[in-house]
Amino acid sequence: MAKTKTDKNWMPRWFYQLASPRWCYEITGKLLPAFSVLALVLLLGGTVWALLFAPADYQQGNSFRIIYIHVPSAILAQSCYMMMALAGAIGLIWKMKVADMVAKACAPLGASLALLALATGAIWGKPTWGSWWVWDARLTSMLILLFLYLGVMALHSAIENDTTAAQSTAVLALVGLVNIPIIKYSVEWWNTLHQPATFKLTEKPAMPPEMWLPLLVMVVGFYCFFAVSLMLRLRHEILRRERRSSWVQALVESR
Amino acid sequence: MKFESMADFIGMGGHGLYVWLAYGIALVILLLNVVQPLRQTRQLLNQQARRVRREKGLS
Numbered sequence: 001m002a003k004t005k006t007d008k009n010w011m012p013r014w015f016y017q018l019a020s021p022r023w024c025y026e027i028t029g030k031l032l033p034a035f036s037v038l039a040l041v042l043l044l045g046g047t048v049w050a051l052l053f054a055p056a057d058y059q060q061g062n063s064f065r066i067i068y069i070h071v072p073s074a075i076l077a078q079s080c081y082m083m084m085a086l087a088g089a090i091g092l093i094w095k096m097k098v099a100d101m102v103a104k105a106c107a108p109l110g111a112s113l114a115l116l117a118l119a120t121g122a123i124w125g126k127p128t129w130g131s132w133w134v135w136d137a138r139l140t141s142m143l144i145l146l147f148l149y150l151g152v153m154a155l156h157s158a159i160e161n162d163t164t165a166a167q168s169t170a171v172l173a174l175v176g177l178v179n180i181p182i183i184k185y186s187v188e189w190w191n192t193l194h195q196p197a198t199f200k201l202t203e204k205p206a207m208p209p210e211m212w213l214p215l216l217v218m219v220v221g222f223y224c225f226f227a228v229s230l231m232l233r234l235r236h237e238i239l240r241r242e243r244r245s246s247w248v249q250a251l252v253e254s255r
Numbered sequence: 256m257k258f259e260s261m262a263d264f265i266g267m268g269g270h271g272l273y274v275w276l277a278y279g280i281a282l283v284i285l286l287l288n289v290v291q292p293l294r295q296t297r298q299l300l301n302q303q304a305r306r307v308r309r310e311k312g313l314s
Contacts, residue, residue: 043285053257056268063273065267066277069278073281123280124277127270232293235296239299243299252303253304
């Protein structure tokens with residue numbers, strides 16, 4: 001008996017609190033205003049900086065300014081996928097309902113970010129490479145990422161039972177995780193038109209600071225925006241799944 | 256400021272269409288990602304409120 005007790009206590013208390021939909025609904029309600037303000041300020045400031053004050057590229061001219069949308073959305077599309085797979089795995093292992101809901105909330109958000117990265121990439125490719133689309137390793141693996149998101153969304157809408165849907169999509173998301181390193185190293189493994197990563201952990205960026213500083217602001221802004229949108233979607237999913245519980249009933253009646 | 260005039264800013268040195276199209280799509284996608292969950296939540300709460308009223312009316 002004592003053994004099972006210690007086994008259960010190796011996780012910190014907040015981990016178990018996260019498992020409570022109601023607690024999650026309340027904490028996201030408190031976090032939302034701060035993240036919304038932060039996202040708005042960073043994205044607005046970053047956009048003004050990117051469009052008006054960042055220098056134009058000496059080869060690509062002003063079309064280079066698309067980087068300030070393209071790179072953050074591509075980074076976020078991949079981060080979102082890793083979060084979806086991680087949340088799915090937690091849901092599979094610990095049968096945690098909130099983790100399933102996070103994984104479900106990630107899918108449409110990540111799909112829209114992957115679409116944004118692909119669209120801005122195509123628009124940037126036209127003046128730079130002379131073509132909207134090439135079957136390049138980076139572009140193709142990014143397209144597969146979009147299809148993986150769409151697959152998860154389709155599975156969710158096809159399976160009526162929430163628990164079964166969460167399990168199936170978690171497995172799909174985990175299998176698709178193999179695509180993430182492929183996207184990352186595609187520019188190194190294959191001959192490609194796509195330029196290598198702007199930010200690396202180990203080296204200084206190849207661009208001057210007046211170009212990458214606004215990009216950094218945009219990336220952080222996109223992360224904050226991601227947090228806002230994910231929390232909004234999660235709150236909807238919590239309310240939908242817990243609609244029969246007394247606390248949601250009380251919330252409905254107090255409106 | 257990297258631009259001389261408003262027309263210069265809109266034109267983006269000949270790349271205006273590409274730059275503004277990219278930023279426009281980004282604005283639409285980001286806005287949809289906020290508006291859609293908010294609308295879904297409002298619809299859900301309204302639907303639940305109707306259900307509560309209906310059940311109260313029956314009992």
